Amino acid sequence: MLPPKCSKISILLSAFLLLLLVYINIKTAILYYNSQGKNRALFGLIEMVNFGYKYWLLIPALLAMILGLVDLRKVITKTTVFATSFAILVIGLIFVRFWVIFT
Secondary structure, three states: OOOOHHHHHHHHHHHHHHHHHHHHHHHHHHHHHHOOOHHHHOHHHHHHHHHHHHHHHHHHHHHHHHHHHHHHHHOOOHHHHHHHHHHHHHHHHHOOOHHHHHO
């Protein structure tokens, strides 16, 4: 049995968003590494101004989760469960500041 179409789209969308999140977090880490003194103390504000668009990625991540849930309601397979779980993971990673690991 072939995996449902919406699950494939959900997995591809989630993978793209994950790569985009890693790119944004690496850019944030580089900006933090190059900042000094007062800028580091107020880096939360600098991060929000420069990288606030990161939270707009929540919209396609929710779309990926909805696509996964649509197929999950039809047929429960490993692919549909993975697609939904992967989308939920990406949604969680949007709010995690894992650029701190890179510094």
